[in-house]
Amino acid sequence: MSSQSKLREVRLRSASPTSNERALGDLHAKMRACRQCLEAGFSVTPGAVFSGPASARLMIVGQAPGVTECETGRPFNGSSGERLFDWLAEAGWDEPAFRAAHYMTAITKCYPGKSPNGKGDRAPTRAEQKLCAPYLKQELALVEPRVIVPVGSLAVRRFLGKVRLTDVVGTVVEGSEGHLIVPLPHPSGVNLWLNRPENQERVTEALTHLQRLRQEVDL
């Protein structure tokens, strides 16, 4: 390679993170302004919730923000977030460092409101998931995380198809686009799945994988 082409290559490489940050910033502005679900008649509270830089090596994908997340504009900011960060602490991360370095988003980005039966939040419908899907696709393309952690069944199925949590939590799956996928259950206090000791062991195994990957792939 001539010295001129080498110089061009170095320039291209150093330009790319900045252009990705810029493109991600544009995407964030679009997501914040999005009202598609509201316009389609769904009872969401607009104001997309997500965080993290384009340089993130790990991406957490939840189901949808809750009311606390919606009010503060911070993903996993309520009681589910407390449990999630307790888990991540077991894998070696402290919350401020994790939030600064890694990307957090969801299948649908706006608060869907309370469930009609009063138990927790409403799960976003398929139609809402479809409306929001292009945003997640673009986030993945711009951030290019090495490791994806889908949290909860809905997010796990987005990456692994129709699987049972009991079959995949505690494993590391290589995704079709080369990502490593480490599924976790929903950390909500009302998630009965977590009450079973064998499922708690699955979560511990998943956290052990994350701790190992943290060293091996420099997360």
Ligand code: SF4
């Ligand atoms: S959930 Fe997604 S598609 Fe629906 S309004 Fe919010 S950002 Fe737009």
